[in-house]
Amino acid sequence: MAKINENYLKLPGSYLFSTIAKKVNEYTAKNPDKKIIRMGIGDVTRPLAKAVTDAMHDAVEDMGSYEGFHGYGPEQGYDFLRMLIVENDYKKRGIDIAIDEIFVSDGAKSDTGNITDIFAVDNTVAVCDPVYPVYVDTNAMAGRAGDFGKDGRWTNLIYMPCTEESGFLPALPSKHADLIYLCFPNNPTGMAATKEQLAVWVDYARRNGSVILFDSAYEAFIQDEDVPHSIYEIEGAKECAIEFRSFSKTAGFTGTRCAYTVVPKELKVGGVMLNGLWLRRQTTKFNGVPYIVQKGAAAVYSEQGQKEIKETISYYMNNAKIIREGLACAGLTVYGGVNAPYIWAKTPNGLGSWEFFDSLLEKAAVVTTPGAGFGPSGEGYIRLTAFSTLDATKEAVERIKKILY
Amino acid sequence: MAKINENYLKLPGSYLFSTIAKKVNEYTAKNPDKKIIRMGIGDVTRPLAKAVTDAMHDAVEDMGSYEGFHGYGPEQGYDFLRMLIVENDYKKRGIDIAIDEIFVSDGAKSDTGNITDIFAVDNTVAVCDPVYPVYVDTNAMAGRAGDFGKDGRWTNLIYMPCTEESGFLPALPSKHADLIYLCFPNNPTGMAATKEQLAVWVDYARRNGSVILFDSAYEAFIQDEDVPHSIYEIEGAKECAIEFRSFSKTAGFTGTRCAYTVVPKELKVGGVMLNGLWLRRQTTKFNGVPYIVQKGAAAVYSEQGQKEIKETISYYMNNAKIIREGLACAGLTVYGGVNAPYIWAKTPNGLGSWEFFDSLLEKAAVVTTPGAGFGPSGEGYIRLTAFSTLDATKEAVERIKKILY
Numbered sequence: 174m175a176k177i178n179e180n181y182l183k184l185p186g187s188y189l190f191s192t193i194a195k196k197v198n199e200y201t202a203k204n205p206d207k208k209i210i211r212m213g214i215g216d217v218t219r220p221l222a223k224a225v226t227d228a229m230h231d232a233v234e235d236m237g238s239y240e241g242f243h244g245y246g247p248e249q250g251y252d253f254l255r256m257l258i259v260e261n262d263y264k265k266r267g268i269d270i271a272i273d274e275i276f277v278s279d280g281a282k283s284d285t286g287n288i289t290d291i292f293a294v295d296n297t298v299a300v301c302d303p304v305y306p307v308y309v310d311t312n313a314m315a316g317r318a319g320d321f322g323k324d325g326r327w328t329n330l331i332y333m334p335c336t337e338e339s340g341f342l343p344a345l346p347s348k349h350a351d352l353i354y355l356c357f358p359n360n361p362t363g364m365a366a367t368k369e370q371l372a373v374w375v376d377y378a379r380r381n382g383s384v385i386l387f388d389s390a391y392e393a394f395i396q397d398e399d400v401p402h403s404i405y406e407i408e409g410a411k412e413c414a415i416e417f418r419s420f421s422k423t424a425g426f427t428g429t430r431c432a433y434t435v436v437p438k439e440l441k442v443g444g445v446m447l448n449g450l451w452l453r454r455q456t457t458k459f460n461g462v463p464y465i466v467q468k469g470a471a472a473v474y475s476e477q478g479q480k481e482i483k484e485t486i487s488y489y490m491n492n493a494k495i496i497r498e499g500l501a502c503a504g505l506t507v508y509g510g511v512n513a514p515y516i517w518a519k520t521p522n523g524l525g526s527w528e529f530f531d532s533l534l535e536k537a538a539v540v541t542t543p544g545a546g547f548g549p550s551g552e553g554y555i556r557l558t559a560f561s562t563l564d565a566t567k568e569a570v571e572r573i574k575k576i577l578y
Numbered sequence: 579m580a581k582i583n584e585n586y587l588k589l590p591g592s593y594l595f596s597t598i599a600k601k602v603n604e605y606t607a608k609n610p611d612k613k614i615i616r617m618g619i620g621d622v623t624r625p626l627a628k629a630v631t632d633a634m635h636d637a638v639e640d641m642g643s644y645e646g647f648h649g650y651g652p653e654q655g656y657d658f659l660r661m662l663i664v665e666n667d668y669k670k671r672g673i674d675i676a677i678d679e680i681f682v683s684d685g686a687k688s689d690t691g692n693i694t695d696i697f698a699v700d701n702t703v704a705v706c707d708p709v710y711p712v713y714v715d716t717n718a719m720a721g722r723a724g725d726f727g728k729d730g731r732w733t734n735l736i737y738m739p740c741t742e743e744s745g746f747l748p749a750l751p752s753k754h755a756d757l758i759y760l761c762f763p764n765n766p767t768g769m770a771a772t773k774e775q776l777a778v779w780v781d782y783a784r785r786n787g788s789v790i791l792f793d794s795a796y797e798a799f800i801q802d803e804d805v806p807h808s809i810y811e812i813e814g815a816k817e818c819a820i821e822f823r824s825f826s827k828t829a830g831f832t833g834t835r836c837a838y839t840v841v842p843k844e845l846k847v848g849g850v851m852l853n854g855l856w857l858r859r860q861t862t863k864f865n866g867v868p869y870i871v872q873k874g875a876a877a878v879y880s881e882q883g884q885k886e887i888k889e890t891i892s893y894y895m896n897n898a899k900i901i902r903e904g905l906a907c908a909g910l911t912v913y914g915g916v917n918a919p920y921i922w923a924k925t926p927n928g929l930g931s932w933e934f935f936d937s938l939l940e941k942a943a944v945v946t947t948p949g950a951g952f953g954p955s956g957e958g959y960i961r962l963t964a965f966s967t968l969d970a971t972k973e974a975v976e977r978i979k980k981i982l983y
Contacts, residue, residue: 174787175756176698216649226642237631243833244621286863293581351580382579428648428869458691464833
């Protein structure tokens with residue numbers, strides 16, 4: 174008799190977004206004339222840059238011709254793209270990363286999930302709370318999380334609460350952690366870490382033989398000078414950290430799919446280079462990103478591409494400012510939204526996340542995400558995203574202001 | 579201290595293709611004026627159909643516009659594509675598959691590798707010998723294969739030799755197998771199985787509570803009427819089999835990346851629907867195939883798309899015929915190449931795979947793949963592929979004929 178992976182049965186349902194969808198549907202059925210504004214989902218809305226679509230048109234032409242056709246590419250990505258990543262995302266910031274330390278992939282979600290393949294099951298795992306659920310669920314699937322308790326926590330995971338008191342920065346884990354997930358700028362809180370703050374983690378990891386899994390998917394939104402874009406800006410990080418980057422939010426690639434992961438050759442566990450293990454994992458279980466998509470991603474680094482994506486990011490960050498300032502003006506305590514497209518707003522009068530969510534939906538027809546959906550320490554907050562249109566953002570803020578005054 | 583997945587260290591190096599590359603490089607250095615013909619690699623060479631590139635151009639335009647932009651899509655694929663798959667690949671053959679049993683993905687390699695995530699580590703696994711190495715390596719990485727022995731076999735895998743005597747069809751496993759990988763039309767032997775032959779496996783799996791992982795990546799090359807395109811043509815298969823399909827060879831998508839996996843809802847293990855587990859795996863660890871690529875894949879099913887891909891497949895199958903008949907005419911015993919783009923040729927005079935490979939390279943400047951690279955039972959054979967140009971194929975066959983006469 175075949176046997177399933179029983180860890181899958183321990184996973185609670187993905188109630189968060191399905192519950193939100195259900196509530197929104199009910200509201201719409203009752204209020205067919207109300208225009209819903211969605212500020213909950215972390216998906217971009219603005220089109221790809223023309224530099225990118227031009228490059229993809231050319232690549233489609235290549236694929237339709239005998240001379241330009243591309244079959245299987247290198248699983249780790251074409252050198253034309255990896256070279257641009259090395260030059261633009263690292264060398265320009267004074268970071269020395271080699272081309273064979275870059276692994277192009279179809280998404281940071283896939284990579285942050287699949288990376289645990291190369292680690293033993295009995296590693297202890299530390300995650301922030303609140304947290305992007307993929308880190309938790311993929312470790313639960315692999316058998317590293319133990320059981321899901323009534324308190325909303327997995328028995329074997331180490332939770333690092335990110336609270337208002339600590340500026341939403343996690344404290345060092347309460348007990349020894351082998352693998353540590355960090356995400357800065359952070360999803361869902363929108364908060365960033367300075368070099369000094371990150372250095373504490375690099376130091377911890379080096380002293381304890383831990384590996385930091387650093388999700389840097391939102392680095393393009395950083396506005397402050399002293400916020401590092403890469404964990405490798407911290408000395409010694411190449412010996413203890415894997416970095417995940419994505420074109421999803423940087424260049425609107427959520428439906429185009431391209432990301433990359435950096436595994437430095439200095440990073441060894443028990444004397445074994447993780448770079449070689451990840452190379453083996455990717456060459457065995459992955460066939461690379463479409464040629465057309467890699468050509469599009471390469472165009473992000475062109476002069477025109479950079480100009481266009483920066484305009485789009487400015488557009489979103491202007492939305493973030495409108496949300497942040499509007500909600501503050503309405504009396505809410507707000508965090509994030511300065512170096513990230515997410516705003517983390519404290520509920521008024523000690524309301525629960527879901528209560529405030531319901532109230533915003535019922536009275537303002539604005540959809541947000543209840544913070545409790547990202548972990549127990551998210552209770553008492555809601556997340557708003559800056560990815561809507563300017564007009565819808567303004568209107569949503571006005572509606573929220575009206576009900577809060 | 580973090581710990582790596584020690585199973586990775588048990589993997590032997592991927593010596594096959596690197597050894598081939600080394601030998602070819604050495605030959606080229608010594609014989610710079612000789613024109614090498616590559617008949618070894620299973621990658622397509624002809625451009626995408628115009629119907630496909632037209633659809634992709636339109637999709638790129640969509641992605642560059644406000645109205646047509648697509649962000650995150652459903653992880654399981656867009657319904658426009660899943661519906662076409664259901665209608666064309668199943669309904670037209672009298673097979674009833676529901677849309678939510680189709681999971682669109684970036685490749686059959688990824689899917690056949692990742693599928694083992696949903697199974698317990700202690701399942702016993704049966705593979706054909708010779709075999710597509712991904713089935714073996716991914717199970718070794720997951721800890722199901724035991725240790726790699728000096729005989730070229732993993733201690734815990736059940737090998738099902740496919741030999742000349744049995745028409746290269748595997749015999750039922752010698753001991754109980756929980757998971758059984760089958761690939762028809764087969765890579766590397768190019769042989770196909772009839773309905774009656776497949777029915778034996780479905781019967782075995784149903785009696786033993788086994789799950790068949792059926793790789794059908796080469797179904798588009800089937801020419802004979804009595805060869806099933808899908809394992810679901812066999813009664814009862816929906817209760818015991820997962821099927822993997824790909825656009826890679828069907829429509830030249832090796833560099834475009836689109837495939838799909840069918841997990842019927844009737845398929846339960848220990849009372850649990852595997853469909854739900856795979857859905858959970860894919861929604862948690864995967865973000866879907868690019869919109870542009872799915873639009874291209876959908877165009878494969880258009881009238882023009884079908885016409886074009888059939889022309890390309892005919893072109894390759896004509897190459898297969900030339901290889902098969904040419905080598906037979908030169909006195910070799912050849913298999914495959916009738917319902918598959920692979921020809922499995924017996925080495926002459928009891929030569930070893932590598933000896934014959936060397937001889938073809940040295941004397942004819944033709945690159946093949948030694949059968950031993952696919953498993954111990956591949957010794958004494960070489961694999962040739964039909965994916966080259968007509969001219970190169972003809973010339974390669976002439977050169978081989980010349981050295982064999």
